[in-house]
Amino acid sequence: MGALEKERKLYDQYVKKEREFQSDSIKGILQFHQEFQTANEIFEYGIRLFEEQKAQCAISGILMDNRENADSCFQPSLDAINPRKHHVKGNLRWVCLFLNNANFDKVKVYHNPDDQETT
Numbered sequence: 649m650g651a652l653e654k655e656r657k658l659y660d661q662y663v664k665k666e667r668e669f670q671s672d673s674i675k676g677i678l679q680f681h682q683e684f685q686t687a688n689e690i691f692e693y694g695i696r697l698f699e700e701q702k703a704q705c706a707i708s709g710i711l712m713d714n715r716e717n718a719d720s721c722f723q724p725s726l727d728a729i730n731p732r733k734h735h736v737k738g739n740l741r742w743v744c745l746f747l748n749n750a751n752f753d754k755v756k757v758y759h760n761p762d763d764q765e766t767t
Contacts, residue, residue, distance in 0.1 A: 669732065676734030683737050690735075694726055698742050706741035721746035 649657075684690040703712050703724070712724040725748040726740060733739045 672732045673734070676732065676736060679736045680734050693737065694740070694742075697726075697740060698724065701742050703742075705744045705747065707743050707747050710744055712742065712744055 684693065703714075704710065705712055705724075706727070710722065713719065713722045714724050721744060723745045724742045725745040726735065727743045727748045728735050729739050729741055
């Protein structure tokens with residue numbers, strides 16, 4: 649196999665993965681709208697989840713602080729465990745705000761087979 653054929657094969661794999669990501673993203677958005685038809689529904693689900701976690705960050709175990717004047721890095725932030733699945737039931741957890749910002753899987757446009765999932 650020549651260099652051009654190898655590049656073409658890599659490009660085809662990239663395009664296939666891109667289409668899978670786009671399809672997953674669309675599925676996640678549609679599922680979100682099916683599960684939460686109003687803002688109140690997602691709010692109530694989030695409150696129940698917060699209570700189940702006893703206000704502790706799902707990653708660090710730190711007690712989150714949702715007071716108005718609280719240090720912003722310890723405020724609760726609703727996180728999609730697998731960002732490509734979006735904010736749907738079973739894929740949500742509360743984490744400290746500073747930990748939610750660290751997950752760059754949400755902005756990835758290409759998945760390298762060697763990439764590890766961010767938690």
